[in-house]
Amino acid sequence: MSTAIQRVVVVGNGIAGLTAAETLREAGFDGELTIVGDETHAAYSRPALSKALLLDGDDLSSHELPPTTHGATELLGVRATGLDVDRRLVKLDDGAALPYDRVVLATGSRARRLSDLPEELILRGLDDALALRKRLAGRPSVVVVGGGPLGMEIASGCLTAGCQVTLVSQGVPLILQLGPYLAEVFVKAALERGLTIVETGSARLDRRGGDARVVLDDGAVLEAELVVTAVGDVPNTEWLADTGLANRGVVQVDSRGLVRPEIAAVGDLAAFPTPYGLRRIPLWSSAIEQAKVAATALVRGDDTPPLQFRPYFWTEQFGLSLKAVGHLPLDGEPTYVEGGPGGPALMRWSRDDGSGAAVALNYRIPIPRLRRVSREAV
Amino acid sequence: MRIVLDRPRCEGHGLCEEAAPDLMHLDEDGELVLDREEISDADAALANAAVRVCPVAALRLA
Numbered sequence: 231m232s233t234a235i236q237r238v239v240v241v242g243n244g245i246a247g248l249t250a251a252e253t254l255r256e257a258g259f260d261g262e263l264t265i266v267g268d269e270t271h272a273a274y275s276r277p278a279l280s281k282a283l284l285l286d287g288d289d290l291s292s293h294e295l296p297p298t299t300h301g302a303t304e305l306l307g308v309r310a311t312g313l314d315v316d317r318r319l320v321k322l323d324d325g326a327a328l329p330y331d332r333v334v335l336a337t338g339s340r341a342r343r344l345s346d347l348p349e350e351l352i353l354r355g356l357d358d359a360l361a362l363r364k365r366l367a368g369r370p371s372v373v374v375v376g377g378g379p380l381g382m383e384i385a386s387g388c389l390t391a392g393c394q395v396t397l398v399s400q401g402v403p404l405i406l407q408l409g410p411y412l413a414e415v416f417v418k419a420a421l422e423r424g425l426t427i428v429e430t431g432s433a434r435l436d437r438r439g440g441d442a443r444v445v446l447d448d449g450a451v452l453e454a455e456l457v458v459t460a461v462g463d464v465p466n467t468e469w470l471a472d473t474g475l476a477n478r479g480v481v482q483v484d485s486r487g488l489v490r491p492e493i494a495a496v497g498d499l500a501a502f503p504t505p506y507g508l509r510r511i512p513l514w515s516s517a518i519e520q521a522k523v524a525a526t527a528l529v530r531g532d533d534t535p536p537l538q539f540r541p542y543f544w545t546e547q548f549g550l551s552l553k554a555v556g557h558l559p560l561d562g563e564p565t566y567v568e569g570g571p572g573g574p575a576l577m578r579w580s581r582d583d584g585s586g587a588a589v590a591l592n593y594r595i596p597i598p599r600l601r602r603v604s605r606e607a608v
Numbered sequence: 609m610r611i612v613l614d615r616p617r618c619e620g621h622g623l624c625e626e627a628a629p630d631l632m633h634l635d636e637d638g639e640l641v642l643d644r645e646e647i648s649d650a651d652a653a654l655a656n657a658a659v660r661v662c663p664v665a666a667l668r669l670a
Contacts, residue, residue: 295660295665296660299656515661518660544621551619594620596633596634
């Protein structure tokens with residue numbers, strides 16, 4: 231089948247696009263491969279941006295990935311503006327149109343913003359991270375808006391840089407993502423390290439006297455030299471508006487990551503079948519697993535085993551390193567497989583439906599073993 | 609082809625072991641052990657997958 235495919239275009243140069251390109255080659259595609267990326271940088275590791283890259287002294291390489299082997303033509307600093315599904319063309323902002331036999335939609339997502347103010351900093355791309363890192367050198371006072379993993383990682387990085395940091399969160403930080411038990415563990419660690427946490431129903435940004443400030447639902451105002459927001463992401467699907475492929479801002483795919491036999495969508499913009507319905511799971515290993523299956527399916531079709539995604543999530547913040555397998559958040563209390571509360575620990579949660587989740591906290595364990603722990607009742 | 613480990617970068621996620629369990633594993637202390645550093649052509653795809661899945665780029669092919 232691969233002999234019939236002459237040209238593949240991968241739109242997006244994040245880990246999803248990169249993995250798709252490498253996998254196309256492994257699946258036997260030896261034709262003309264083009265990757266379009268709107269950033270001028272080579273593909274990098276996004277999880278590192280809010281972790282090691284914010285912290286490292288002189289090391290500015292923690293986000294770098296190994297050299298690619300796909301041999302694609304890389305068009306970097308170029309944005310896709312449209313897709314013509316009938317004529318099979320990817321239209322670019324430099325006026326060019328790339329013909330394809332197969333196309334991978336992997337344009338990811340961008341940070342959701344609370345304002346149009348240039349003072350509102352976000353952390354999504356490498357340039358954002360380098361800009362934030364530079365600002366932190368002056369040890370400004372910081373307000374971080376957003377109590378999810380990214381907001382908490384940023385707050386942790388700012389604290390480590392020596393800043394005074396206030397975190398604004400809708401409810402208890404991390405409770406939506408991790409559940410109450412683990413959220414409490416992280417909040418305790420954050421408070422001990424000097425983070426100020428402000429819970430609010432909503433927050434907005436405005437400007438007075440040239441400085442951005444955060445206004446809470448009760449009218450209280452938080453001022454700081456630096457305002458960083460981490461309030462979710464928005465899939466980049468506007469360029470697909472005329473195609474009918476994007477539905478409510480996401481691209482829905484089948485269990486092999488395909489929208490049509492010649493069109494795959496992978497990474498943060500794709501909603502794929504999970505045990506909990508069609509979901510977007512904008513995480514590192516999710517992007518990689520989606521891309522592997524979808525790129526293989528573009529070449530080999532229905533012979534490709536469908537995606538059986540097994541979640542893996544990790545975060546590093548406030549001196550805690552967490553690795554989790556299984557679907558989050560987690561209700562109730564865990565069983566301690568190793569260790570105990572307050573120390574390095576290996577925990578397991580069981581669900582009524584027989585599924586489980588395992589969490590390692592400051593506890594080095596290979597993922598395959600963590601997965602076994604998640605499956606074994608103790 | 610060889611797999612090269614940059615040990616200080618390794619955070620012990622073990623996604624590489626999951627991708628290529630015949631080529632590497634984490635030991636009891638969570639330290640990565642390369643079971644085969646010289647990679648045959650037959651294992652090249654597996655080695656590539658292991659290198660690519662590492663979120664901290666602690667592995668590379670040389």
